[in-house]
Amino acid sequence: xxxxxxxxxxxxxxxxxxxxxxxxxxxxxxxxxxxxxxxxxxxxxxxxxxxxxxxxxxxxxxxxxxxxxxxxxxxxxxxxxxxxxxxxxxxxxxxxxxxxxxxxxxxxxxxxxxxxxxxxxxxxxxxxxxxxxxxxxxxxxxxxxxxxxxxxxxxxxxxxxxxxxxxxxxxxxxxxxxxxxxxxxxxxxxxxxxxxxxxxxxxxxxxxxxxxxxxxxxxxxxxxxxxxxxxxxxxxxxxxxxxxxxxxxxxxxxxxxxxxxxxxxxxxxxxxxxxxxxxxxxxxxxxxxxxxxxxxxxxxxxxxxxxxxxxxxxxxxxxxxxxxxxxxxxxxxxxxxxxxxxxxxxxxxxxxxxxxxxxxxxxxxxxxxxxxxxxxxxxxxxxxxxxxxxxxxxxxxxxxxxxxxxxxxxxxxxxxxxxxxxxxxxxxxxxxxxxxxxxxxxxxxxxxxxxxxxxxxxxxxxxxxxxxxxxxxxxxxxxxxxxxxxxxxxxxxxxxxxxxxxxxxxxxxxxxxxxxxxxxxxxxxxxxxxxxxxxxxxxxxxxxxxxxxxxxxxxxxxxxx
RNA sequence: UGUCGGGUCGUCUAAUGGCAGGACAGCGCCCUUUGGAGGCGUAUGUAGAGGUUCGACUCCUCUCCCGACAGCCA
Numbered sequence: 001x002x003x004x005x006x007x008x009x010x011x012x013x014x015x016x017x018x019x020x021x022x023x024x025x026x027x028x029x030x031x032x033x034x035x036x037x038x039x040x041x042x043x044x045x046x047x048x049x050x051x052x053x054x055x056x057x058x059x060x061x062x063x064x065x066x067x068x069x070x071x072x073x074x075x076x077x078x079x080x081x082x083x084x085x086x087x088x089x090x091x092x093x094x095x096x097x098x099x100x101x102x103x104x105x106x107x108x109x110x111x112x113x114x115x116x117x118x119x120x121x122x123x124x125x126x127x128x129x130x131x132x133x134x135x136x137x138x139x140x141x142x143x144x145x146x147x148x149x150x151x152x153x154x155x156x157x158x159x160x161x162x163x164x165x166x167x168x169x170x171x172x173x174x175x176x177x178x179x180x181x182x183x184x185x186x187x188x189x190x191x192x193x194x195x196x197x198x199x200x201x202x203x204x205x206x207x208x209x210x211x212x213x214x215x216x217x218x219x220x221x222x223x224x225x226x227x228x229x230x231x232x233x234x235x236x237x238x239x240x241x242x243x244x245x246x247x248x249x250x251x252x253x254x255x256x257x258x259x260x261x262x263x264x265x266x267x268x269x270x271x272x273x274x275x276x277x278x279x280x281x282x283x284x285x286x287x288x289x290x291x292x293x294x295x296x297x298x299x300x301x302x303x304x305x306x307x308x309x310x311x312x313x314x315x316x317x318x319x320x321x322x323x324x325x326x327x328x329x330x331x332x333x334x335x336x337x338x339x340x341x342x343x344x345x346x347x348x349x350x351x352x353x354x355x356x357x358x359x360x361x362x363x364x365x366x367x368x369x370x371x372x373x374x375x376x377x378x379x380x381x382x383x384x385x386x387x388x389x390x391x392x393x394x395x396x397x398x399x400x401x402x403x404x405x406x407x408x409x410x411x412x413x414x415x416x417x418x419x420x421x422x423x424x425x426x427x428x429x430x431x432x433x434x435x436x437x438x439x440x441x442x443x444x445x446x447x448x449x450x451x452x453x454x455x456x457x458x459x460x461x462x463x464x465x466x467x468x469x470x471x472x473x474x475x476x477x478x479x480x481x482x483x484x485x486x487x488x489x490x491x492x493x494x495x496x497x498x499x500x501x502x503x504x505x506x507x508x509x510x511x512x513x514x515x516x517x518x519x520x521x522x523x524x525x526x527x528x529x530x531x532x533x534x535x536x537x538x539x540x541x542x543x544x545x546x547x548x549x550x551x552x553x554x555x556x557x558x559x560x561x
Numbered sequence: 562u563g564u565c566g567g568g569u570c571g572u573c574u575a576a577u578g579g580c581a582g583g584a585c586a587g588c589g590c591c592c593u594u595u596g597g598a599g600g601c602g603u604a605u606g607u608a609g610a611g612g613u614u615c616g617a618c619u620c621c622u623c624u625c626c627c628g629a630c631a632g633c634c635a
Contacts, residue, residue, distance in 0.1 A: 007575085034635055069634065126633060135631055137563045171633055181564045183631050192633035211635050235565055235630050256566085258628095263572085269635095311584065313574055315567095318628055322572045325585055335598060370598070401596070410594055443594070455594045524595045552596045 006056070008314045010049070010255055014057065014226060017253070023225040027059030030224050031090065032066045032099075032215070035077035035199075037269040038284040038291045039084040041305070041326075042260040048309035049257070050228055051090040062222055063092035067100045068214050070198040078199070080284070084292035089302050099209075099218050100200050106209050106217055107161065109247055110172060110190060114153045118246050119190060120146055121156040122173045129171070132178070133186050139179035140186045146175060160193060163206045167193050174213075176242065184239045188212055216240045216254075217247075224252040230259040231316065260312070261320040264474040265290045266481050266490055280494060281475070287543050288475045288498050298472065299519050299529025299545035304333040323474065327546050334519060334527045334545070339367045339374055342412070342457050343507040343522040343542075345469055347386035349461060352417060354436045355383040360460075363443060365413045377510060381414050384461040386506045388524075391456040392433055394422060399555055401453035403433070410455040412523060416441040457523045465512035468541045469528070471500040507540065514540045524548065 017023060029050040033043065054061035063085055067073050082096060113119040122145045124132060134140030148156075160170055172191040180186055190213035195206045209217075219227045227240075234256045244251040261267065266275075267290060275281050275289070284291050287298035295305065308329040312321050342365075361381045368374035387403070396404040403409045408418045421434040441450055475498045481490040511520070514530040521527050526547035535541040 012577095032635095036635080066635070072634075129633075130631075133631060135563085138631095139563095140631090168633065183564080186631090189633055194633080208633090210633075215635085229635095231566070232629055233635090237565090258567090311573075315574075317567050319573065322585070325573070328585060331597095340595080340597095369595085399596095412594065414594095416594095449594090452594085454596070457595075521595085521597080524597070526597095548595080548597050550596070555596080 006052075006310070009316065010226070010228060010257060010314060011053065011056075013253075013255060014053065017225070018057075022253075026223070026225050027054060027057035028062070028223055028225045029054045029059065029228060030062040030064050030219065030222065031085065031092075032064045032218070033081050034066045034069070034072070035074065035081060036069075036072040037077060037273055038080050038293055040267050040269075040272065040289075040291045041262065041265075041295065041308075042267045043084075044088055044292060044305050045260045045309050045312070045314070046228070046230075047085060047088050047090045048306055049314055052309075053226070053228075059225070060093050061090065062097055062224070063090065064097035064218060064222065065099060066211070066215065066218070067098055067198070067200065068209050068211065070194060070196040070201075070208065073199055075199045080293060084296075087296060087302055088292060089306065097222065098200060099214055100198060102214075102218060102221055103201065103205055103209070105221065106214060109217060109249075110157065110209075110213075111154065113174065113190075113246060114157060114172075115150055116246065117150060117175065119172055119174050120148050120153050121160065122146070122171050122187075123169070124171075126168060129189075133183065134178070136183065142178045143173070143187065146187070157191075160191065160207050161205075163195070165193055167195055169193060172207075174239075174243070176239075182235060182238055184212070184236050185242070188239060212236055212239050213243060216244050216252075217249075219252045219254075220244055220247075220250045223250065227252045227254045229254060229256055231256045231318075232259075256316070257314045258316055258318050261318070262290065262326065263320055263323045263479045264476045264481070265323060266476070271490060274491075275475075278491075280491065287470070287472050290475075297532055297543070299517075299527065299543055300330050301333050301337075301519075304330040307333065320480070330527070330546050331549070334521065336370050337368075338519045338521045338527055340365075340369070340523050341508055341511050341520040342379065342459050343467070343469070343505060343511065343520075343525065343528070344386045344388050344457065344459050344464075345471075345502055345505050345522075345525065346389040347459075347504065347506045348389045348392060348430060348433065350385050350387050350417070350433045350435055350458070352383050352385070352437045353420065353434050357383055359383065360463075363413045379413060379508060380460045380463040381411075382460045382462055385411070385458045386461055386464060387411075387433075387456055387458045389430075392419070392430075394430075397556070397559060399559075402456055403435075403454075408452050410441070410452045411458050412455050413443045414458070415439070415443075416450065416452055457525075459506045459508050461506070463509050464506035465509055465538070465540065467505045467507045467511065467539075469502045469505045469544065470531070470542065471502065471544045473498050473500075505542075511540055511542075512538050514542070519545065521548070 031050050051061045122143050132141045171189045173187045176185045178186045191207045194208050237254050285293035285297045362378040364376050365379045392403045410416050415437040417435040417437045423432040476493045477495045478493045481493045484492045516532045518530045527545040528542040531541040
């Protein structure tokens with residue numbers, strides 16, 4: 001998709017603002033995560049949107065941490081978020097920003113509102129505040145503390161700051177309208193008392209601004225033009241606007257879009273945290289997690305993620321994106337870029353009885369048929385090879401084109417072989433398959449053109465390297481994991497087979513020195529990535545990124561009743 | 562029975578008063594030394610009812626359906 005063609009309701013708004021010169025021709029966006037968890041694919045959508053817009057319009061982009069709640073936030077999350085935003089490709093202006101750096105200004109602004117008679121210190125408890133707020137259909141009641149004098153409010157607010165009161169004893173509230181049909185306008189809380197150490201401010205503060213109070217100020221201070229957030233903040237926009245108007249400061253425009261939902265996936269921070277803390281997965285970067293760190297470890301590329309974000313576009317209606325679109329994006333990317341390799345995951349030995357013992361040939365193999373520049377490599381071939389158990393059936397089902405007794409297949413880049421005999425143990429397990437080869441059918445020879453129905457992959461037994469391969473699948477069995485039985489939650493929909501570890505895989509020699517993070521297509525199987533943390537020279541560990549589209553699997557599925 | 566927002570192929574998304582198009586998924590065929598890739602083709606959609614108009618996905622009215630909001634979370 002070319003940048004020119006991109007069009008959505010947000011870009012339309014920006015075009016309109018540019019036309020009317022609303023922000024003097026400026027475009028300045030931001031990505032404002034709270035450092036209370038790892039970034040996930042939904043955040044990638046937001047980064048791609050905000051950063052993409054800044055880039056397209058020659059504007060600016062800020063990375064700003066919305067660190068206004070010390071009870072939930074940690075430095076570990078700050079670090080991971082910075083790494084993830086960079087990996088996704090978001091380049092932020094000069095330095096990383098923190099809402100907590102504006103705390104002093106926010107305090108002064110609050111004093112300004114108090115002085116205007118637009119904010120007051122309230123002594124109501126949490127329960128009382130809820131009670132006074134009213135309900136969705138009934139108006140609320142005014143707090144008995146609502147009409148304190150400016151002097152009293154100023155004094156109390158100063159004493160809140162200086163630590164005179166315990167948590168929850170007092171709040172600073174905006175004086176708006178307790179009867180507003182929009183609950184957010186019923187005297188919302190601006191400051192609460194939290195005696196807790198902040199990851200950047202230490203013990204400097206014991207009052208912390210709420211999101212509604214803080215966010216618009218952050219945007220205003222940074223000169224943001226378009227403050228893009230998700231739909232659940234739509235009802236907060238009147239409040240965002242109210243604060244900035246009362247403050248009489250620079251006023252950005254808030255625009256809301258629908259957050260990303262992915263089938264077979266959960267994307268709420270709470271649920272992701274639960275998966276990690278209850279050890280249903282191995283950590284935030286477990287390759288099954290929809291976190292940026294998880295996708296990275298799995299082997300996804302930033303380009304594929306960007307492409308995915310472009311495909312799904314952005315709108316206001318709620319939607320659930322088919323996870324197949326994500327899989328399509330990574331396949332499309334890796335098909336063009338990943339070098340091909342031979343790997344046998346479930347090996348069974350084949351002995352080519354008419355091939356000389358002790359002979360080894362070097363056969364030329366193409367590294368990437370989609371990219372001639374990737375060149376070729378040599379593949380050792382010998383009398384004993386491994387093939388995939390699945391590529392042999394003693395009793396072949398209909399339409400099965402691979403090896404079976406008396407039948408021929410081509411070995412990729414090598415010869416056509418014919419199955420002559422199956423050697424089993426007493427229990428009936430297949431130990432070896434004995435084949436003969438046709439020496440005239442070597443890849444590239446005159447007779448090589450002889451047609452056989454199938455080509456299978458293989459690895460020379462004496463040259464094979466042992467590898468561990470981790471087969472990852474969807475983490476959840478249900479399209480909507482939240483759709484659980486009575487009394488159960490999304491965890492009951494976990495896929496028990498989302499990870500299968502194979503320890504005795506046989507791979508071609510070149511793969512023995514795969515570097516951490518390197519990606520390959522294992523021919524006929526899928527795309528794999530050498531694990532970033534655990535792969536070692538001579539003892540490689542591969543993560544399956546995604547399978548190849550497998551039309552045989554589909555045929556087989558259909559044959560079954 | 563509050564306020565705000567939303568409803569276009571199975572799934573996303575275009576068309577902003579002028580041929581309902583694209584992608585993914587599906588199906589069929591061709592091609593193929595990866596049952597991959599690629600090529601070609603095919604089916605499927607404007608929530609409903611009225612109205613305005615030469616002409617409506619688009620504008621108006623009503624109805625229906627879905628989502629968000631009653632944290633001192635963001």
